Amino acid sequence: MKIKVSFVCQEVVGNMKDGIYEVPEGSTISDLFAVCEKENNIFINDEYRKWLLFLADGKPVKWDTVLHNVDTVHVIRAAVGG
Amino acid sequence: MRKKSQERVVGAMYGYVGKLLFVDLTNRTFEVRDLDEKTARDYVGGLSLGAKILYDEMPAKTPVFAPESMIGFVSSPANGTGPFMGGRFTVVSKSPVTGGFNDASAGGNFGPLMKRAGYDAIFFKGISEKPVYVFIDDGKVEFRDATHLWGKTTMALERAIKEELGDPKVAIASIGPGGENLSNMAGIMHDEHRAAARGGSGAVMGSKKLKAVVVRGNHRVQPYDREAVLALNKEVAEWQKGPVAPVFELFTNHGTGGTYESGILNGDTSVKNWLGTAADLTEEQRKKPTSQEQDKLFKVRKYACHACPVGCGAIYSVKDGKWPIEETGRPEYETDGMFGSMLLNDDVYAINQCNFLCNEYGLDTISVGATIAWLMECYNNGVFTKEEIDGIDLTWGNADAIVAMTEKICKGEGIGKILQAGSVAAAKHFNKGFEALVHASGIEIPQHDPRWSPGLARTYQYDPTPGRHVKGGLSIHYGNQPPEVRYDYTNTGERDVNGVVYSEALYATGFCTMSDFGLPPEIHIKFLTAVTGFEYTPEEARNLGIRSYTIRHAFNLREGFRRKDFTISDRIIGIPPLKEGPTAGVTVDAKMIADNFFRELGWNLDDAVPTKESLERVGGLENVIKDLYPNG
Numbered sequence: 194m195k196i197k198v199s200f201v202c203q204e205v206v207g208n209m210k211d212g213i214y215e216v217p218e219g220s221t222i223s224d225l226f227a228v229c230e231k232e233n234n235i236f237i238n239d240e241y242r243k244w245l246l247f248l249a250d251g252k253p254v255k256w257d258t259v260l261h262n263v264d265t266v267h268v269i270r271a272a273v274g275g
Numbered sequence: 276m277r278k279k280s281q282e283r284v285v286g287a288m289y290g291y292v293g294k295l296l297f298v299d300l301t302n303r304t305f306e307v308r309d310l311d312e313k314t315a316r317d318y319v320g321g322l323s324l325g326a327k328i329l330y331d332e333m334p335a336k337t338p339v340f341a342p343e344s345m346i347g348f349v350s351s352p353a354n355g356t357g358p359f360m361g362g363r364f365t366v367v368s369k370s371p372v373t374g375g376f377n378d379a380s381a382g383g384n385f386g387p388l389m390k391r392a393g394y395d396a397i398f399f400k401g402i403s404e405k406p407v408y409v410f411i412d413d414g415k416v417e418f419r420d421a422t423h424l425w426g427k428t429t430m431a432l433e434r435a436i437k438e439e440l441g442d443p444k445v446a447i448a449s450i451g452p453g454g455e456n457l458s459n460m461a462g463i464m465h466d467e468h469r470a471a472a473r474g475g476s477g478a479v480m481g482s483k484k485l486k487a488v489v490v491r492g493n494h495r496v497q498p499y500d501r502e503a504v505l506a507l508n509k510e511v512a513e514w515q516k517g518p519v520a521p522v523f524e525l526f527t528n529h530g531t532g533g534t535y536e537s538g539i540l541n542g543d544t545s546v547k548n549w550l551g552t553a554a555d556l557t558e559e560q561r562k563k564p565t566s567q568e569q570d571k572l573f574k575v576r577k578y579a580c581h582a583c584p585v586g587c588g589a590i591y592s593v594k595d596g597k598w599p600i601e602e603t604g605r606p607e608y609e610t611d612g613m614f615g616s617m618l619l620n621d622d623v624y625a626i627n628q629c630n631f632l633c634n635e636y637g638l639d640t641i642s643v644g645a646t647i648a649w650l651m652e653c654y655n656n657g658v659f660t661k662e663e664i665d666g667i668d669l670t671w672g673n674a675d676a677i678v679a680m681t682e683k684i685c686k687g688e689g690i691g692k693i694l695q696a697g698s699v700a701a702a703k704h705f706n707k708g709f710e711a712l713v714h715a716s717g718i719e720i721p722q723h724d725p726r727w728s729p730g731l732a733r734t735y736q737y738d739p740t741p742g743r744h745v746k747g748g749l750s751i752h753y754g755n756q757p758p759e760v761r762y763d764y765t766n767t768g769e770r771d772v773n774g775v776v777y778s779e780a781l782y783a784t785g786f787c788t789m790s791d792f793g794l795p796p797e798i799h800i801k802f803l804t805a806v807t808g809f810e811y812t813p814e815e816a817r818n819l820g821i822r823s824y825t826i827r828h829a830f831n832l833r834e835g836f837r838r839k840d841f842t843i844s845d846r847i848i849g850i851p852p853l854k855e856g857p858t859a860g861v862t863v864d865a866k867m868i869a870d871n872f873f874r875e876l877g878w879n880l881d882d883a884v885p886t887k888e889s890l891e892r893v894g895g896l897e898n899v900i901k902d903l904y905p906n907g
């Protein structure tokens with residue numbers, strides 16, 4: 194399954210690149226993120242992972258959500274402006 | 276109280292000057308009173324102390340622009356005594372918008388410098404015959420003619436006063452033409468780019484012909500335990516480098532506007548007057564107004580409030596485009612949202628021009644942007660014709676039209692004269708467009724959506740200062756909880772009240788609204804003790820927050836407000852629910868959240884009046900008990 198991943202949280206993930214990432218059907222967000230880490234050679238520690246939220250085709254999902262027929266995943270920050 | 280600081284220069288108390296100034300502008304007289312230790316300990320500072328003084332000194336049901344109406348500038352113990360992020364002061368008054376209590380706070384340097392000038396708080400009543408500015412110079416009070424300054428915009432005004440006084444270092448809180456015109460949206464500007472913007476306190480100043488309050492002085496207020504303050508600051512620095520490092524990095528580099536795009540994506544930031552979703556904007560349209568992108572175009576330098584290591588502010592200069600600006604503050608997240616996604620606008624030159632105009636004319640960007648959004652929706656639905664809105668083609672996303680309308684509002688020209696009163700008053704004036712209004716008790720809603728973070732429904736509707744995202748409760752951040760947590764409306768009362776307790780004490784102590792990420796949890800009470808020497812048991816610390824909330828609420832009750840009078844627009848709580856996007860299908864059970872909250876406080880559910888027992892439990896609310904329960 195090819196998924197377009199868009200990072201809207203550069204202060205957390207650094208220079209991870211937006212792009213198409215491939216994971217097997219039935220993969221979780223966690224699996225997808227691991228692929229992103231590997232391909233970018235950037236690895237995010239648990240302390241920083243706390244600041245990440247995910248949207249699959251615009252809907253909130255969690256690390257363990259299984260992805261089916263998803264086109265786009267946004268990785269966004271769990272921080273809001275004042 | 277044990278004395279710990281080595282040098283103690285002034286004041287009867289640590290962390291305070293110990294003096295309150297009451298100015299009567301009608302007679303040009305003033306009175307200095309001592310701040311007593313019990314009041315300081317019970318009400319601390321900022322919104323809490325301000326509400327206490329307003330409650331005791333201002334007669335009930337005083338019309339907001341009457342001579343007896345009061346406006347207070349209130350510092351806090353953390354101002355100027357060392358704590359990081361502790362520079363915030365608060366303006367309190369009655370609100371011309373809601374008719375109830377209003378507090379608006381701002382960072383910068385005014386709070387610390389007001390204490391240097393010799394006062395913990397300055398309250399004004401009366402109406403000056405001619406425009407005036409009041410100069411507090413090292414304890415002395417001087418009334419100075421402001422006739423020649425009336426009509427000046429805020430940056431030019433600050434510079435003129437500094438030149439007139441021959442001192443570039445005075446701190447100035449002032450109004451622009453918006454306040455002079457008694458606009459419901461008028462705020463108070465200071466340090467050129469900082470605003471105590473919301474609720475119309477600038478209009479209260481304007482009604483008194485008070486153009487500015489200027490402070491300077493050499494009083495040094497000592498903290499009770501300087502070493503403890505330094506040790507706590509060290510903890511803060513470690514916290515900011517540790518668990519919250521990414522957020523610290525975001526705000527220190529890009530300010531609040533760095534969260535614009537993620538806010539739109541997750542459903543927090545409004546799109547199209549709260550009707551739309553991220554899908555109404557292209558990826559490019561979502562990215563352009565982020566401050567990450569705007570910084571590349573306009574950033575000149577960053578700046579910080581007093582004693583703040585975050586420094587979320589920046590100075591912009593717009594050198595090209597249709598609206599060049601020599602110097603302006605970077606738009607905050609709220610402003611980006613209001614003049615950006617709310618209006619389907621991605622023109623950052625227009626956003627900066629609107630921000631600049633609002634700051635210069637002393638108007639609240641949230642209410643101005645929201646009022647334009649209201650009119651834009653009405654216009655696009657054919658409720659208003661082009662002729663009725665001064666020939667401006669206010670179609671969604673039309674940047675030229677947005678700037679033109681902002682200019683009209685700021686200058687009070689044409690339809691802008693009506694719109695200056697805000698969206699609710701404008702709808703009443705024209706007797707149409709009610710279906711497009713989005714507000715809480717008459718004031719426009721800021722850029723955080725209760726359909727995403729449902730606790731905001733209670734906060735917006737029932738906080739004694741309604742329609743504020745910076746007020747306590749389940750908080751904005753609750754939106755980051757998974758749906759099964761945030762949309763479970765049962766048992767929210769304890770968490771909601773805990774959030775209120777936290778934020779009331781945080782702000783009363785003088786900390787910035789961003790301290791909720793910038794400071795380790797609960798450290799504010801340790802700071803408070805380190806600065807003042809006042810010790811609080813956990814129960815007393817809790818009562819501090821509840822007392823602050825209650826005195827603000829009691830002001831409204833005394834004005835005649837009851838639960839039914841606090842309102843919130845259906846749209847913002849998902850009636851009807853959105854059909855698409857991350858919050859599709861959500862209708863917030865606002866009533867249940869509020870019931871839980873009042874129940875937890877021990878207040879009556881039907882009218883939101885605190886029971887006598889609940890007031891007695893908190894303590895320090897004798898005047899409120901007397902007013903609510905005159906027969907015992």
Ligand code: SF4
Pocket residue numbers: 360361362382383578579580581583584585586587588787788789
């Ligand atoms: S975080 Fe920003 S607004 Fe808050 S005190 Fe620091 S510079 Fe001022």
